[in-house]
Amino acid sequence: MSLASAMTDAAALAWYRRPWLGVLSRSLAAIFGGYALASASAVVLALLPVAPSQAVLTGMMVGVLVCACAALWAFAAASAWRAWAGLVVPTLLLFAIAWLQQGAA
Amino acid sequence: MSALTWMAISLGYAGFTALCLAMERHHAELFGKQAAAPQRRARWRWLGWTLLAVSFALCVQARGWGLGIVLWVGTLTASSLVLVLGLLPYRPRAIVPLAWAAPVLAAALWLALG
Amino acid sequence: MKHGFRQSMAWLHTWTGLLVGWLLLLIFMGGTASYYKQEISRWMRPELPLAAVDRDVALGSAEHYLREHAGDALSWNITLPDERAQVIEMYWMNPTPPEGASRRAAYGSATVDPRSGEEVAARDTTGGEFLYRLHFDLHYIPAIWARYIVGFCAMFMLVAIITGVITHKKIFKEFFTFRPGKGQRSWLDFHNVSAVLALPYHALITYTGIITLVFMYLPWGLSARYPSDEMRYYDESGNRIVDMREASGTPAPLLPLETLLASARRDLGGAAIENVAVNRPGDSTATVTFSAQPAALSKLAPSVMYDGVHGKLLERSPPPGGASQTYGVLYGLHMAHFADPALRLLFFVCGLLGCLMVASGAVLWAAKERPKHLKAGRIGFGLRLVDALNIGAIAGLPIAFASYFWANRLLPLGIEGRADWEANTFFLAWGAALLAAFVWPKRQMWAWQLYAGAALFGLIPLLNALTTGIHLGVTLPAGLWSLAGVDLVCLALGLCLGVAARRMQRWQPPLSAAQRRARAMAATESTHRPAPVGAGEGA
Numbered sequence: 001m002s003l004a005s006a007m008t009d010a011a012a013l014a015w016y017r018r019p020w021l022g023v024l025s026r027s028l029a030a031i032f033g034g035y036a037l038a039s040a041s042a043v044v045l046a047l048l049p050v051a052p053s054q055a056v057l058t059g060m061m062v063g064v065l066v067c068a069c070a071a072l073w074a075f076a077a078a079s080a081w082r083a084w085a086g087l088v089v090p091t092l093l094l095f096a097i098a099w100l101q102q103g104a105a
Numbered sequence: 106m107s108a109l110t111w112m113a114i115s116l117g118y119a120g121f122t123a124l125c126l127a128m129e130r131h132h133a134e135l136f137g138k139q140a141a142a143p144q145r146r147a148r149w150r151w152l153g154w155t156l157l158a159v160s161f162a163l164c165v166q167a168r169g170w171g172l173g174i175v176l177w178v179g180t181l182t183a184s185s186l187v188l189v190l191g192l193l194p195y196r197p198r199a200i201v202p203l204a205w206a207a208p209v210l211a212a213a214l215w216l217a218l219g
Numbered sequence: 220m221k222h223g224f225r226q227s228m229a230w231l232h233t234w235t236g237l238l239v240g241w242l243l244l245l246i247f248m249g250g251t252a253s254y255y256k257q258e259i260s261r262w263m264r265p266e267l268p269l270a271a272v273d274r275d276v277a278l279g280s281a282e283h284y285l286r287e288h289a290g291d292a293l294s295w296n297i298t299l300p301d302e303r304a305q306v307i308e309m310y311w312m313n314p315t316p317p318e319g320a321s322r323r324a325a326y327g328s329a330t331v332d333p334r335s336g337e338e339v340a341a342r343d344t345t346g347g348e349f350l351y352r353l354h355f356d357l358h359y360i361p362a363i364w365a366r367y368i369v370g371f372c373a374m375f376m377l378v379a380i381i382t383g384v385i386t387h388k389k390i391f392k393e394f395f396t397f398r399p400g401k402g403q404r405s406w407l408d409f410h411n412v413s414a415v416l417a418l419p420y421h422a423l424i425t426y427t428g429i430i431t432l433v434f435m436y437l438p439w440g441l442s443a444r445y446p447s448d449e450m451r452y453y454d455e456s457g458n459r460i461v462d463m464r465e466a467s468g469t470p471a472p473l474l475p476l477e478t479l480l481a482s483a484r485r486d487l488g489g490a491a492i493e494n495v496a497v498n499r500p501g502d503s504t505a506t507v508t509f510s511a512q513p514a515a516l517s518k519l520a521p522s523v524m525y526d527g528v529h530g531k532l533l534e535r536s537p538p539p540g541g542a543s544q545t546y547g548v549l550y551g552l553h554m555a556h557f558a559d560p561a562l563r564l565l566f567f568v569c570g571l572l573g574c575l576m577v578a579s580g581a582v583l584w585a586a587k588e589r590p591k592h593l594k595a596g597r598i599g600f601g602l603r604l605v606d607a608l609n610i611g612a613i614a615g616l617p618i619a620f621a622s623y624f625w626a627n628r629l630l631p632l633g634i635e636g637r638a639d640w641e642a643n644t645f646f647l648a649w650g651a652a653l654l655a656a657f658v659w660p661k662r663q664m665w666a667w668q669l670y671a672g673a674a675l676f677g678l679i680p681l682l683n684a685l686t687t688g689i690h691l692g693v694t695l696p697a698g699l700w701s702l703a704g705v706d707l708v709c710l711a712l713g714l715c716l717g718v719a720a721r722r723m724q725r726w727q728p729p730l731s732a733a734q735r736r737a738r739a740m741a742a743t744e745s746t747h748r749p750a751p752v753g754a755g756e757g758a
Contacts, residue, residue: 039439046440053456057542059440060433061549064377064426071378072385075231076224098443110561125395171516171548172557179565182417182572189395189412 025080033087034070038063040094047101108215109167113160113177115207117184120156122204123149125188135197157181225386232382233584237605239372240581241612244574246369248616249354250424251570253347254555254563255705257303260346262705263627265687267341269699272305272333278495280336281307282476285500289313289327293466295497301512303701306339307331343637344627349645350620355432358642363435370429370436377425383414390415406583413576420569421576427553430546457539460524462498462506471503471528479525483509486523486532490514494522503528516557517547560700578613585609606660607653614668615652617716621675622648624709628686662723669720677713680706 045059046052070087077083125131127150160180165173192200252259261267281297289295292311300307310328332339345352352358357365384390394415397408414421429436445452454461476495483492490511499505505527511520517539524534539547551557555566585605592598598606626644630637652668683706684690694703 039437042437042440043443046444051455051540052444053452054540054542056440056444056452057456057546060437061430061542061546063437063440064374064429064433067374068377068381071235071374072228072231072381075227102443107559107561110565121395128392128395130392131395169515172562175516175552176562176565178419179562179569182420182569183565185395185416186568186572189397189416193395194397194399 022080026074026077026083029080029083029087030071030074033074033084033091034067037070037087037091037094038067040091040098041066043098044094044101047098108211108218109163110176110180112208112211112215113164113180114184115211116156116160116163117180118187119204119208120153120160121181121185121188122200123153123156125153125193126201127153131193134193135200225388228382229386232379232386235375235379235382236577236580237584239375240577241608242368242372243376243577244612244616245357246354246372247570247574247577248620249350250428251567251574252620253351253354254558254567254570255708256347256351258347258701258705259350260344260348261305262689262702263344263346263624264339264341265689267305267332267339268334269689269697272300274300274333277307277333278480278492279475279477280333281309281331281495283336284329284331284338285309285311285497288329290501292327293499295495295500297495297497299492299495300333301491301493305333307333342627342632344641345638349623349638349642355428358646366432366435370432373425373429377422377429380414380418380422380425384418387411387415403583403586406579406586410576410579410583413572413579417569417572417576420566421573423552424570424573427549430549431553455537457519457537457543459510460508460522460534460536462508462524464498464504464506466499466502467504469503470501471505473497473500473505473527474507474530476507479507479509479530482525482530482532483523486535487511487521490520493520497527500527506533513547513551513556516551517544518551518554518556519543519547578609581605581609581613603660607657609656610660610664610668611649611653611656614665614672615649615656617672617712618652618668618675619645619649621672621679621709624679625675625682628682662726666720666724669716669723673713673715673717673720675713676709676716679709679713 042059042063045062046056048055048058073086074083077086126135127146129146132146132149161174161177164177164180167173168176188200192203277299278297281299285292285295285297289311291314293314294312296310298308308328308330310326313323313325313327316323330339331337355366355369356362357368387393390411393408393411397405397412399405399408434441441449441452450461450463453459476497480492484490487509488511492509493512494510496508496510497505498508506524507527508522508524510522513520519539522536523532525531526533555563558566585602588602588605589598592602623641623645626641630640630644634640652671656664656668680691684692689699689702691703691706693699694706
């Protein structure tokens, strides 16, 4: 189903149901949500109780992959809401873990 | 280019040719529908993978694990390119003769260079 | 949204590829050229003598130059020549001038000829370094912005590669499939083949590219684990020895660097030395750090630091941990410093395939869109924009690259800012191609620009012969392959572009089914034999 025909069908929909809004929402989720999740992963991995320099490097190398996967999730999720939830919730969880890690250190 | 690289590319080319012929679609393209018996094609598949494995072993033995694997993957690209973009669409009848000739010539080059 | 996982991944693949494809072409072409940046730099300084350089005298020459021109610097950094680079690259950090004195640049740099100990007596040019920097620092904009932009594009590329693999259902079945002469089907086949046959390369070059600048993109782990002293990370990671001591203010003579060279070689297990860094030369706290040349895939190499006044060994870099080794290998895979001539050529071929992959993807998108617009009767804005960008980038960038080499040979030698003008020529040529493409984004413009690129590249050996003494007539008999190679590759690229141009020019639109039937009927009437209806290729 091309975007053009989808938009014709959608002409009758309310503004917040228009397809392009879903695409925009997912794109923002992929970019900003993805970066946030990548950063959170990098921080949690960096705070692992192993040699500091090694933990930091591991976090960075894994973080890049997390960002790519987040982009895939944002567009594979069943709805734009799910896309955001699937990125924001793990990000908050990871940041919470990081906060606990730093408290313990 | 070093003799090792030529050898790896030749073996890769021969291996990919075998794997290609093991596929019904391509076998039919080159030899006609009657010749594509499943057992024959299975043998080609074994041969193909074996040739690629020999190429891998040569690269790793000569250059170590890291450099060897990188070199091997590079030769896979070069050899498959020759087959897919060069010979298969434009010179299909040269494919099998080259698959025989290339490793022989590369081996001769290796022996000559010592 | 879209139905099914594969379909949504296909949609994502199209847009991540298309939106940044033209900038990615610049990055990929610059990066591919960078595999030979030393050879290109050598080719662009034809005045340099042909004999190979003695590397042992290099350090002495470098020191001589630095003592004379940067005697008051806070630090010196010297990169010694290797088999491929015949010059010494160096930079130094200038001290901040006192209040009221005239401003100075923070850094100074020079490219020095090891034989003369002076700056290379050749035309003012950035050489292959321009093409190398182009692919991550872009040009005209601050380097930081450029690296963020390039990183963003690289992430889009990584997603495009992953989604491409997910979307390509018949990745094994169609591994060997390339059917030329069938319009859209051929473009798809070519896009698939150029992607799949070098898939490990494309995936790794993109991921490792991001990794080379990851400290800029994801610094949060570093600041979380080292909240107050980030520099300690560099010390601990086995990356390099960090010397953060303050100057004592007491002057003391720096030992001649060559006297330390033998100790360094011995302490580094006989390895060749790649880099020498001097901190606080002339002060009593001066230190000299020697870094070995990386031996294998990893970019990491051990280093040793000596007291610059007394010559005592002060510190040795720690052995790298597992993550450091992984990072070193990833970094090394991107730089390909380990590649011998054969492997380097394979990398170059893979890089070219990457360019063709991106280019064919963009062309494929336009080919798929066009029938809808032709049905509607006019080409919409989006397709016209993509057509123009395709021509301007795919055919226009080769024009720009070739023009850079033409500028190197033709710009007058003594002009001010000559190196900058060579770079400007690159962008002026590219700008002209883009402008022309926007004015007339038609098939004919494709052909003209491809012909222009073919001529500009193909005539470089001739231009070289008419303007310098290092042309093929000299370099081939002498067996100077790194110099001859530049001319030969330019010639080969010119030929390929020429073939592409000719095919563009002579392309005929595929006949519709009705037209084919009419032709078949005409053939029947002339031979009185029934011809199969509906036979022939589909577009």
